[in-house]
Amino acid sequence: MNTLKMIGFSDVEKARFSAVLALADPQLKQAWKITESVPADFYLIKERLITQMDAHEILKHLPRQQCIFIRRSDNALIVDGHQFFWGEQDVPSLRYLVEFFNQLSDNKIASSSPSPPENQPTPIFETSHFNPQQGFLGHLLTPAKTPQAFKLAHQHADLTLYVDAEQNSYYTKSTLEQLEPYFFATDTLQIANITAQQLLTATAGQELKAQPLTHLLWFTTFTCSQGKLIEGHQKGDIVQLKRWPNLNLPGCKRLVKLAAYMHSNAVDLDTVQASTGIPIAQIHNFYNACKVIGLIAHSQHTDVHEKTINDEQKQLLEKIGKRLNETLQLVA
Amino acid sequence: MNKSEKIKFVFTGSVGAGKTTAIKAISEVDTISTEVKPSEEIIIKRKRTTTVAMDYGQLTLDDGEKIYLYGTPGQRRFDFMCPILTQGALGLVILIDNTHEKPFEELDYFLNLNSAFLQNHAAVIGITHFDKCAQPTINEYYQVLEERGDPWPVLHIDARNPEDVIILLETLLASLEYL
Structure with a gap:
């Protein structure tokens, strides 16, 4: 078992990474566990902290050979230590994560890190168009033809999601962002039809509230489309x-x-x-x-709404937008 | 949008919907509020004090120009203030308290009250207290707006949260540009 402490990440980011690590578990040579304790075997460090490594009270004492620095792009700062290519997407590539952590386990990483995977993010559907009938989204859409209730679970992680296709609702303890890693779990999802009574018992027992299925469908499609x-x-x-x-x-x-x-x-x-x-x-x-x-x-026909807004007005709106964005950065 | 006019946004809606709170959440100056004890029976049950004339807050742009944030009074007897406050405004934020007994009637009321202004300007609808009461849903508000023929966007917000209030105004800006 290797322990990994994440430094500089929000709770949402930690939850996402933890979920992807759980998905990777069957393919990893050793078990990995996210910990809040120190010391840990390895430290996963957010890219914004890289420049503070020598000055930060805690970071400066971390052994570099145990530090894993996040890289978002090929132009990122070069630094001593392991470098994990996360890319621009919200979750890291599963395939890359498996390769990276297996190399760490084998202690084969010394001065170099695995090359960033090609074609980030790794597409789950190897086609030029997005097919919504595959994977997690496909499971959600299929019952539209034969309305019923069903439960989605994951082989290796604590996912429980109930869908009431007839009432167009879903039930889960997770937020939409927390469900994101499962959108790409094509082989490890388990689906089971359940009766209305079973659904009622399960959701009442866990105090789960009905949420509009359209929210889940929208967000799943938005995330899985990948452009x-x-x-x-x-x-x-x-x-x-x-x-x-x-x-x-x-x-x-x-x-x-x-x-x-x-x-x-x-x-x-x-x-x-x-x-x-x-x-x-x-x-x-x-x-x-x-x-x-x-x-x-x-x-059949183009219909453009000719809004009468001149350049001066447009500039004013941009100035206001910029000011609001500055306030947003301050309060975030 | 005449350059010589003030840049202002007006927040309107029923008592307790969060107008004063929303302005306070983002104003860079201490907001000025004119409050009294409410007189209308229905209001007394909802709030201890209420705005009588208006709320005022502001933001400053990079070039020193000010954005003025005005909040209308919630009590019906002060409705005459609304056309005064919206005069020259860029857009309107209508806040509806989702715990209100009749939120759709409130929405209708404020859209009708400001119908002249909305002929040539944009609005955004903010639904508050959604955490306390998730019905009606956003979809149901859109159904009401569609029946009225109104194109305005709807979001649920926490008026205490500056981020939510800013996103509401950003949505209003997008509506100003395209709707």
């Missing part, structure tokens, strides 16, 4: 948002501008990108998520 456009969408399709998605969902709040634009205009996605400046990958993630829960309308 790919959903199958069945043709380039040039003219689309419009029929209704706002739930802006409180993780990832959605930061795409309010995209939602506002797509709510007002019936255009193709390339025009959305050109008009808003939002990267096409994010547009695809957002579009797929809204489409899966029925918020997208298709049109």
